[in-house]
Structures are given as structure tokens and as C-alpha cells.
Amino acid sequence: MQLIDKLSILADAAKYDASCASSGAPKRSSAGKSGLGSTNGMGICHSFTPDGRCVSLLKILLTNFCLYDCQYCVNRRSSDVPRARFSPEEVVTLTLDFYRRNCVSGLFLSSGIIRSADYTMEQLIRVAKLLREEHEFRGYIHLKTIPDADPLLIEQAGRYADRLSVNIELPTDAGLQILAPEKDVVSIKKAMQTIHIGEQNVRNEPRAPRFAPAGQSTQMIVGADATDDSTILHSAEALYGTFGLRRVYYSAFSPIPNSPKSVPLAAPPLMREHRLYQADFLLRSYGYRANELLQGPGDLALDIDPKLAWALDNRTVFPLDLNRADASLIARIPGIGLRTTQRLIELRRQRKIRYEDLARMRCVLIKARPFIITSDYHPPLAETSSEQLHGQLRDKPQPQQMGLWG
Amino acid sequence: MIRLDCDDVFDTWRQQARWLLSHEIDPSQVSWAEQHAADLFASDTPYPAQPGPFQARIPLALLELLKSAACYRGDQRWSLLYEVLWRVSHGDRTAMMAGDKLGSELHRRLKIISREAHHLHAFVRFVALPAIDGPEHLARPQYVAWHEPAHDILPSASAHFIGRMGQHRWLIATPEDGAYYDGEQLRHQRPCPVEWQQLAQNAEDPHGDLWLTYYSHIFNPARLNAKVMQGHLPARFWKNLPEGPLIPALISQARTGKQRDGQASQIAGRPGKQIRADKKKGEHALPSADD
Numbered sequence: 233m234q235l236i237d238k239l240s241i242l243a244d245a246a247k248y249d250a251s252c253a254s255s256g257a258p259k260r261s262s263a264g265k266s267g268l269g270s271t272n273g274m275g276i277c278h279s280f281t282p283d284g285r286c287v288s289l290l291k292i293l294l295t296n297f298c299l300y301d302c303q304y305c306v307n308r309r310s311s312d313v314p315r316a317r318f319s320p321e322e323v324v325t326l327t328l329d330f331y332r333r334n335c336v337s338g339l340f341l342s343s344g345i346i347r348s349a350d351y352t353m354e355q356l357i358r359v360a361k362l363l364r365e366e367h368e369f370r371g372y373i374h375l376k377t378i379p380d381a382d383p384l385l386i387e388q389a390g391r392y393a394d395r396l397s398v399n400i401e402l403p404t405d406a407g408l409q410i411l412a413p414e415k416d417v418v419s420i421k422k423a424m425q426t427i428h429i430g431e432q433n434v435r436n437e438p439r440a441p442r443f444a445p446a447g448q449s450t451q452m453i454v455g456a457d458a459t460d461d462s463t464i465l466h467s468a469e470a471l472y473g474t475f476g477l478r479r480v481y482y483s484a485f486s487p488i489p490n491s492p493k494s495v496p497l498a499a500p501p502l503m504r505e506h507r508l509y510q511a512d513f514l515l516r517s518y519g520y521r522a523n524e525l526l527q528g529p530g531d532l533a534l535d536i537d538p539k540l541a542w543a544l545d546n547r548t549v550f551p552l553d554l555n556r557a558d559a560s561l562i563a564r565i566p567g568i569g570l571r572t573t574q575r576l577i578e579l580r581r582q583r584k585i586r587y588e589d590l591a592r593m594r595c596v597l598i599k600a601r602p603f604i605i606t607s608d609y610h611p612p613l614a615e616t617s618s619e620q621l622h623g624q625l626r627d628k629p630q631p632q633q634m635g636l637w638g
Numbered sequence: 639m640i641r642l643d644c645d646d647v648f649d650t651w652r653q654q655a656r657w658l659l660s661h662e663i664d665p666s667q668v669s670w671a672e673q674h675a676a677d678l679f680a681s682d683t684p685y686p687a688q689p690g691p692f693q694a695r696i697p698l699a700l701l702e703l704l705k706s707a708a709c710y711r712g713d714q715r716w717s718l719l720y721e722v723l724w725r726v727s728h729g730d731r732t733a734m735m736a737g738d739k740l741g742s743e744l745h746r747r748l749k750i751i752s753r754e755a756h757h758l759h760a761f762v763r764f765v766a767l768p769a770i771d772g773p774e775h776l777a778r779p780q781y782v783a784w785h786e787p788a789h790d791i792l793p794s795a796s797a798h799f800i801g802r803m804g805q806h807r808w809l810i811a812t813p814e815d816g817a818y819y820d821g822e823q824l825r826h827q828r829p830c831p832v833e834w835q836q837l838a839q840n841a842e843d844p845h846g847d848l849w850l851t852y853y854s855h856i857f858n859p860a861r862l863n864a865k866v867m868q869g870h871l872p873a874r875f876w877k878n879l880p881e882g883p884l885i886p887a888l889i890s891q892a893r894t895g896k897q898r899d900g901q902a903s904q905i906a907g908r909p910g911k912q913i914r915a916d917k918k919k920g921e922h923a924l925p926s927a928d929d
Binding site for chain 1: 731732735736737738739741742756759760761762763764765766781783798799800801802803804805806845847848849851852853854855856857858859860861862863864865866867869870871879881885888889892898899900901902904905906908909910911912913914
């Protein structure tokens with residue numbers, strides 16, 4: 233089989249993994265050195281596909297032959313898809329070619345499980361080792377970690393990769409048992425723990441061999457089973473806390489060809505996925521707790537963002553005086569982000585904040601207005617109820633062109 | 639009214655601004671030529687060439703902001719910078735903050751500039767030139783790219799590729815200027831030499847199909863969202879990206895039925911292969927890389 237045929241099969245097989253991030257790596261440079269590649273921690277999106285997703289890494293499977301039969305996966309053994317397998321050298325060639333063209337910032341390599349978990353993991357490591365040692369490649373490498381692989385192999389992978397990831401796949405153990413019978417949550421979490429310990433061992437040890445400096449991430453499939461957003465967010469919060477994950481990715485379940493009856497054959501729930509990412513961002517960067525966003529079972533609202541939803545549910549906190557309030561509370565005002573919060577704090581050291589300033593900082597004033605006080609503005613005293621505000625501020629559905637099967 | 643021309647060069651503007659400030663010349667009294675229109679220091683008000691008595695003190699951070707905002711191509715490119723400089727040097731630091739009327743325009747420009755630098759890092763596409771025999775080979779770039787930035791970011795933003803490309807020699811040519819790294823030094827030229835432009839625009843790429851294949855297959859038609867894509871990848875870049883011409887067809891294929899599942903139609907058309915459930919036997923079904 234020609235390289236280009238393998239590439240088409242194994243890129244098509246890899247598209248269901250949401251992550252394509254190349255951020256978080258330490259500063260590396262090839263200036264004045266042999267070899268190729270640099271990282272600066274920022275990550276670059278080199279292209280965007282018409283699904284609006286970023287192309288940052290060459291994201292492929294080493295092979296889509298797989299012994300497992302995970303129901304949500306296009307590459308499950310019972311799926312009738314064309315199959316192919318790269319040699320490690322072929323992946324190296326492709327990575328370097330795309331990298332020199334400036335099409336990607338590195339490699340994200342995953343694989344179907346062939347022969348055994350250890351054998352598969354060894355193959356992935358071999359690619360990373362070739363890139364780093366034979367070709368002095370200093371770009372980004374993300375390796376998918378096979379849960380049941382020997383911890384020694386995971387340790388080895390961490391020496392070459394910037395990021396390691398183990399997919400949790402489904403937010404609940406029960407879901408995993410039904411849809412991915414060969415996987416089990418215990419070994420997935422054990423692998424996460426191995427990576428977490430590996431990271432901790434080299435922290436503050438400048439001379440230790442490096443270990444996955446961009447940390448670990450995971451992916452949860454959303455909408456393949458009936459799990460609600462509350463369970464998903466609490467599960468994500470626990471993963472952030474227990475294993476120090478950098479990111480949890482949410483992947484709206486995308487219908488697969490020859491779909492088994494156990495998973496839906498419906499358009500991916502993209503808006504739900506979007507709201508989960510917004511809520512996740514509130515957990516990671518704004519200091520919200522999952523409990524604050526969803527107290528009981530249930531889903532996030534689709535028509536308003538989770539920050540606005542929280543503000544509408546907690547009207548006693550507002551309105552907040554921008555000239556006095558604590559920065560962490562200002563950041564909870566709808567329409568005002570972390571960057572604007574920082575700018576407001578800087579400005580108020582110089583002078584009083586006025587309403588007009590917010591427009592200049594390009595806040596979403598229509599959302600912020602009911603929740604703020606400035607030196608020249610107070611929201612109308614006649615209390616506007618949260619229900620009314622919800623009605624005014626919700627995203628009106630855009631008219632959609634129907635798909636042929638919509 | 640004093641009319642100045644700095645040839646769109648920051649250091650020239652800086653000298654001029656320093657002189658203006660030393661004479662405490664109010665921003666309303668100065669303008670800079672937009673397109674090489676006026677003579678240097680053409681003025682209907684006589685001022686001495688020597689610096690005046692006013693000693694301006696400004697934070698170092700402001701200089702960095704001004705230098706970066708100076709890359710912005712547009713109206714009031716230089717006079718806005720002088721106005722900010724004037725106010726900060728007269729004790730009003732809000733002029734460099736986003737909450738201020740003037741400061742918000744400064745920050746808008748800074749954001750556009752950093753975005754445009756990022757566009758260069760992301761969307762430059764190098765093509766390998768075929769090696770030629772002889773010593774003249776070393777005088778040529780190994781990789782060339784044609785890029786059309788909307789602002790003057792090439793001199794500052796192109797250094798990124800030194801770290802990325804190691805000792806390779808590369809050239810980025812634009813309609814206005816060019817940057818050439820010869821393996822040791824980065825040279826910037828404005829205007830861009832014609833031979834650089836020709837080298838970059840006429841390079842042939844016989845092995846470009848691998849990237850195009852990858853781009854088409856990593857796209858998930860079931861998630862079509864052309865609006866978000868256009869927000870991140872503005873259409874003005876499409877014509878210089880090898881994958882640009884593929885975009886309209888991928889969108890229309892997805893709209894006309896390929897949205898049903900995530901698989902590309904080329905893959906759906908190929909024969910598939912199920913793997914036997916028995917793990918031991920399954921091993922035999924597994925191929926080697928030569929298959």
C-alpha cells in the first residue's frame with residue numbers, strides 16, 4: 233500500500249480525537265543547532281478545517297487494526313473499515329515533511345491495540361525515540377498512552393513526549409462497561425496515576441530526565457450514552473484534582489459508519505459540547521466549582537452560557553461595584569473576562585471606573601449591564617427578574633440550512 | 639503645522655518624536671505623511687534642528703508598546719503613537735491603558751499586530767527548492783515561502799523561524815519586504831528584491847499531495863462549521879495556502895449529504911475489513927507495515 237493511501241486511512245481514523253493542542257511545552261530552539269524544531273509553550277494552529285477545528289499537529293494512528301470492540305469507535309474490530317498500518321519510519325518521514333513545510337508543530341500519535349498493550353506502546357515509543365534521537369526533532373510530541381501498558385513503558389514515553397494522554401472515554405464506569413467491554417476504569421486511572429507520579433518525580437529537579445513537561449490530558453465522549461452534564465463536570469473536576477490533568481477534552485459523539493445499535497446515529501451535539509468547554513474553562517481558570525454550576529443532576533442550559541446562568545441564579549451577589557469589588561468576583565460578572573478584569577484593576581488604581589470604559593474594553597455590555605455599578609452607572613432600581621433577563625439575553629437560534637437527512 | 643515623513647521606519651519616527659517632545663510640540667501641531675507624500679521635516683513653522691529643553695521620561699514598557707503598535711498599517715499610524723507618548727510623558731499614564739479612549743485604540747492595534755504575527759507563524763508554507771550542484775547552492779535558500787501580511791510584522795515576527803528551522807536556509811517574500819536566513823544571519827529587505835519574490839512565487843512542489851490528503855481526511859464532515867473556520871482562518875489567506883482551494887469543495891460535499899457520519903467519502907468507498915473476535919486468531923489477521 234502506498235504511503236498516501238495509508239495516510240488517508242489513518243488520518244480518517246484519527247479524526248475523532250478532539251485534542252490537537254501543541255501548548256504547554258517548555259522553550260526549545262534549534263537556532264544554530266543541527267536538527268529541527270522549536271516549542272515556546274504557546275502552540276500554533278497551522279490551519280483550520282471546515283469543521284472549525286484547529287490543525288496543530290499531525291494527528292494519526294500508527295494502525296487502525298484493533299483487537300478491542302468499543303462501540304463508539306470507528307476502528308472497533310467489528311467495524312467494516314479499510315485498515316492500514318504505518319511503519320514507525322513512515323510516521324517519522326511524514327512528521328518531518330509536514331514540519332518543514334510549516335504545516336504542523338509536531339505529532340500526535342495514537343494507535344489501535346495490536347497484539348498486546350505493551351507491544352502497541354513500544355511501537356508508539358519507537359516513533360518518538362526515532363524523532364528525538366535520530367533526527368534531533370525539538371517540535372511537539374503527544375503520545376496516546378495505552379492503559380494496560382507496563383509502567384516502565386509509560387515512563388519511557390514520558391522522556392520523549394511533551395504530553396501523554398489516557399482517554400477516560402466515558403464519564404461513568406457503567407458506561408465504559410457497556411460500550412467498551414475490554415477497557416476498565418481501574419487500569420485507565422492507574423495509567424493516569426503513573427503519569428501523575430512521573431510528573432511529580434521530576435518537579436523541581438532540574439537535572440532529572442524530563443517527563444511529559446506539557447502534562448497529561450484526557451478525552452470524554454459526550455452523547456454516546458445518557459450521562460448528564462452534571463456527572464460529566466463532576467467527573468472532570470475529580471480528574472483535575474486527583475491526577476493534575478492539564479485538560480479534559482469533550483468530544484461530542486460523532487456518528488460513525490456502520491454504526492452499531494448501542495450508540496446514536498444522530499448529528500453530534502455540538503452546542504452541548506460547547507457549553508461543556510465553557511463550563512470546564514470556568515472550573516480551570518475562574519475558580520468555579522462543579523457544584524456551583526450544576527447542583528443536582530441535569531444538563532447545562534443550551535441557550536445561555538454557564539457563567540450567565542450562574543449569575544442569574546445568584547442575584548444576591550450582584551450588582552458589583554467595579555471600583556471596589558474583589559478581582560475574583562469581577563471575573564464572575566457575565567460579559568467580563570479575565571483579561572478585562574485585569575485591565576479594570578489596573579485602571580482603577582489610576583482613576584474611577586466609568587461606564588464608558590467598559591465599552592472601550594470591548595466587554596459584552598448587554599450581558600454585564602444588569603450586574604455592575606460604576607461611578608456613573610447603577611442598574612435600574614426597578615428590579616428586573618432573572619427570568620426576564622434570561623429571556624432577553626439568551627442566544628436566539630440562528631436559522632439553519634437543513635442537511636439532506638435533517 | 640509640522641508635517642513629517644518617517645518612511646514607515648520606527649527608529650526614524652522615534653528620533654522625530656524625541657525632537658518634537660523636547661520642544662514640547664503639541665500633537666495637534668504635527669502630522670505624519672501616510673504614503674511618502676511630504677519631504678522630511680517639511681514645515682511651515684520654523685523650529686531649530688537641535689533638541690529643545692523638555693526632558694521627557696517614559697516607562698520602558700511604553701517604548702515596547704509603541705514599537706509593536708508601529709507595525710500597524712492604517713490611518714494615523716504615527717500620529718496616534720505621538721499622542722500617546724505626549725500624554726504619558728506629561729504624566730497621564732491612562733493613555734497607554736485599554737480603558738482610555740486613545741489607549742483603547744492603541745490596544746486594538748497591538749492586538750491586531752500580535753494576531754498578524756501569529757498568522758505569519760501559522761500560515762507561512764515553505765516549499766523545498768531542488769538542490770543544485772556547486773557552491774552557488776549554499777547561496778540559495780533551501781526553503782521558500784510567499785506570504786501576504788496585512789501589517790509590517792515580517793522583521794520582528796520572522797525570527798521565530800530561526801529557532802524552528804535550525805540551520806536550514808529559508809526565505810519569506812512578501813509584496814512589501816523579504817526576510818532571508820542564510821543559516822547564520824537573518825537579513826530583512828524592504829522593498830523585497832524581485833528575485834526573492836520570483837523564487838518564492840514560482841517554486842514547484844511535486845510532493846505537496848501528502849499534506850492535501852491529510853487535510854481532507856482529518857476534516858470531520860459531520861461537524862461542519864464553516865463560520866468558525868473563517869473566523870480563525872480568514873479567507874484572505876486561502877489563496878496562498880496549498881489547502882485553500884480544497885475548502886469550498888469540502889464544505890459543499892459535507893452540505894450535500896456527507897454530513898451523515900464523520901468518514902470521508904474516499905474512505906467509505908474502499909473495501910473494509912472486520913477483525914476476528916478471537917484474540918489469538920486475530921493476531922494472524924494483523925498486517926505488517928508492508929501490506
